[in-house]
Amino acid sequence: MAPSGSTDGASVIPGAGPAGPRPGERATVRLRDTGEEEPPRYAPEWLQLREPADAAARSYDLLDPLRIRLANLPGRAGGGLVVHDIGCGTGSMGRWLAPRLDGTQHWVLHDRDPYLLHFAAVASPRSAADGSHVTVETRRGDVARLTPDALAGASLVTASALLDVLTREEVGALAAACAGAGCPALLTLSVAGRVELTAPHPLDTEITEAFNAHQRRGGLLGPDAVTAAAEAFTEHGATVRLNPSPWRLGPEDAALTEQWLRGWVGAAVEERPELAERATAYLAERLDACAAGKLRVVVHHTDLLALCRPVDGGA
Numbered sequence: 001m002a003p004s005g006s007t008d009g010a011s012v013i014p015g016a017g018p019a020g021p022r023p024g025e026r027a028t029v030r031l032r033d034t035g036e037e038e039p040p041r042y043a044p045e046w047l048q049l050r051e052p053a054d055a056a057a058r059s060y061d062l063l064d065p066l067r068i069r070l071a072n073l074p075g076r077a078g079g080g081l082v083v084h085d086i087g088c089g090t091g092s093m094g095r096w097l098a099p100r101l102d103g104t105q106h107w108v109l110h111d112r113d114p115y116l117l118h119f120a121a122v123a124s125p126r127s128a129a130d131g132s133h134v135t136v137e138t139r140r141g142d143v144a145r146l147t148p149d150a151l152a153g154a155s156l157v158t159a160s161a162l163l164d165v166l167t168r169e170e171v172g173a174l175a176a177a178c179a180g181a182g183c184p185a186l187l188t189l190s191v192a193g194r195v196e197l198t199a200p201h202p203l204d205t206e207i208t209e210a211f212n213a214h215q216r217r218g219g220l221l222g223p224d225a226v227t228a229a230a231e232a233f234t235e236h237g238a239t240v241r242l243n244p245s246p247w248r249l250g251p252e253d254a255a256l257t258e259q260w261l262r263g264w265v266g267a268a269v270e271e272r273p274e275l276a277e278r279a280t281a282y283l284a285e286r287l288d289a290c291a292a293g294k295l296r297v298v299v300h301h302t303d304l305l306a307l308c309r310p311v312d313g314g315a
Helices: 044-057 060-071 092-100 114-122 168-181 204-215 222-235 251-271 273-291
Strands: 081-086 105-111 134-140 156-160 185-198 239-244 247-249 296-307
Touching: 044 092, 044 114, 044 185, 044 247, 044 251, 060 239, 060 296, 081 092, 092 105, 092 156, 105 114, 114 134, 156 168, 168 185, 168 222, 185 204, 185 222, 204 222, 204 251, 204 273, 222 239, 222 296, 247 251, 251 273, 251 296
Parallel strands: 081 105, 081 156, 105 134, 156 185
Antiparallel strands: 185 296, 239 296, 247 296
């Protein structure tokens, strides 16, 4: 999500709150080249705040089939991995994944925001799981322009919290690019459109429905993204696996929970302004519970592993 406020007037870190001047355009990268510059829509502070929850949520169960595929890629014997991280933000995906894969790795970090690219490069891991060397390079550009040529030589494509800010056409293009390059894709933390808060509140369902509608603005897939991506990769002959990857937020995550709440409720009100009065009281009640250490939240996400067919044979 992107800036700007909340129903109680408090500030929201850019990235945690509802879209401002461009309804429907939420992005870790700026997905569409409009021919004009605009301020970054994801603040590093938001990406850093959510990184521990992201790391805890990602599905470890998808790593073994991924490792098996990577070990059997054509030309891999004795060679290193080339990993493209799409919409890398501050580089949290690399910090999570690189130390969990063996062998030398070269990460190609893609994002629209040069500041985030610099941050990601500086903070990237230097060692793989077996101590092998990890190197990085950065590329500034649009996800919508990703092609098989751009992925030539890729061993793996990764992304985190990206699919739900794409259109169906862009997801199709991503699947086609990965299939054309013959590389697997690990795409994590796509929103599933479901949340659970304790204790349940009568307004939970209305806020959730309004938020989900907000995510679908402008043709974006929002909570439908994983289903659309699974279909797109399957159409290109890939084997697809889906695993849940929920945030489980408790008292120790109060800062993240507060920002998430403000952004979640703010987006719902932006979508349905008639909720504003009730939502303000709802948000205040939830924030009080959060501050008191009594609120627990489960924000459901889904991880997707697509094992595309290698372009020149292989397992």
